[in-house]
Amino acid sequence: MSTVAQLWRFPVKSMGGGRVDRLRIDRRGVHADRLWAVRDVEKGITASARRLPALLGCSARYLTEPGDDAGPGNAPGVVITLPDGRELTHDDAAVHVALSELVGREVRLTALPPAHDKSQHRMTTRDSLANFSASQVRKDFGLDDAEALPDTSVFSPRDIVTLARYSTPPGTFVDLSPVHLLSTASLRALSSDGTPYDVRRFRPNVLVDGTDPDVDFPEAAWVGGQVRIGTTVLDVAMPTIRCVVPTRPQPGVDLDRGITRQLLERTNRFLGVYADVGTPGVVSVDDDVHVRFSTPPGLLERAVSAAGRSATKGVQRLLEATILRERD
Numbered sequence: 001m002s003t004v005a006q007l008w009r010f011p012v013k014s015m016g017g018g019r020v021d022r023l024r025i026d027r028r029g030v031h032a033d034r035l036w037a038v039r040d041v042e043k044g045i046t047a048s049a050r051r052l053p054a055l056l057g058c059s060a061r062y063l064t065e066p067g068d069d070a071g072p073g074n075a076p077g078v079v080i081t082l083p084d085g086r087e088l089t090h091d092d093a094a095v096h097v098a099l100s101e102l103v104g105r106e107v108r109l110t111a112l113p114p115a116h117d118k119s120q121h122r123m124t125t126r127d128s129l130a131n132f133s134a135s136q137v138r139k140d141f142g143l144d145d146a147e148a149l150p151d152t153s154v155f156s157p158r159d160i161v162t163l164a165r166y167s168t169p170p171g172t173f174v175d176l177s178p179v180h181l182l183s184t185a186s187l188r189a190l191s192s193d194g195t196p197y198d199v200r201r202f203r204p205n206v207l208v209d210g211t212d213p214d215v216d217f218p219e220a221a222w223v224g225g226q227v228r229i230g231t232t233v234l235d236v237a238m239p240t241i242r243c244v245v246p247t248r249p250q251p252g253v254d255l256d257r258g259i260t261r262q263l264l265e266r267t268n269r270f271l272g273v274y275a276d277v278g279t280p281g282v283v284s285v286d287d288d289v290h291v292r293f294s295t296p297p298g299l300l301e302r303a304v305s306a307a308g309r310s311a312t313k314g315v316q317r318l319l320e321a322t323i324l325r326e327r328d
Helices: 053-057 094-103 125-131 134-141 157-165 184-190 218-222 258-267 299-327
Strands: 002-009 018-020 022-026 036-040 059-062 078-081 087-089 107-111 179-183 206-209 226-229 232-241 270-279 281-284 288-292
Touching: 002 022, 002 281, 053 094, 078 094, 087 094, 094 107, 125 134, 125 157, 179 184, 179 218, 179 232, 184 206, 184 218, 184 258, 184 270, 218 232, 218 270, 232 281, 258 270
Parallel strands: 179 206
Antiparallel strands: 002 018, 002 206, 002 288, 022 281, 036 107, 059 078, 078 087, 179 270, 226 232, 226 288, 232 270
16 A cells, blocks of 8 residues: 655745645645745746756745645745755845845745736746747756757647746746655666665655555556545646756755656656646645556547647647747
């Protein structure tokens, strides 16, 4: 029987978070997860450790345990611990100066705005197009010029459009999906010597233990199915594509560029899964994890899936063509 080994909550996007004994999962995702982020003032977008890796040297915690009403437009106060050990609160103007000095450009610690306010998420056309350029994608994934670009066919056309228009989906500071799951088996199987990678590199909300010992990356088979944990039911939407962030150093974790090669060779750059919330509820450490696998697709489902992949590639080609026109 699989069980919950660890639960993680990250008060600030791209900073270290902390382990908790229980998580409430509501319709928008993990309660009080990533209610703060660092805003790149020059670009006018939500910053990420993909582009500003120094953020991983910071950690964050809430001043008090978030109440049930915490969420967009109502983010509880946080304490930021900087790499030099200094601690600054969200309401101290010095925190913006310190973070700007750390990353080498002007940034501000920013709370998640109300769900209807998309201003903190929307990107300019220039930045949006630049994100889809081959050179930027290679940087984001730690690839050299000879390596193939990532397979993004798992994304729906809607996902691609969201990623093109917004630095994070409106109403959230997550990359794409509200809940992120990973197994201890995957951390172990990805390693060349069987020593599990540190879970902090991959930043899941839920770490699952006790899966089938004969399966290296068990959660890959959960896609399209459901996972029931505690009183929560999660609909597993897609495998988690991995950028360069897991390779980067953070407190207690060293730089390891070899992870990029391991991911390419073992999993085609995927590890863990993203899930949507089917039934809100509460998840606790040691809860049993029950997986209901998806049924094999029939002819109609395969046709729909193929059409979806074709549409996704069509959207990507359109964006790439637009990039080329912009350059011309």
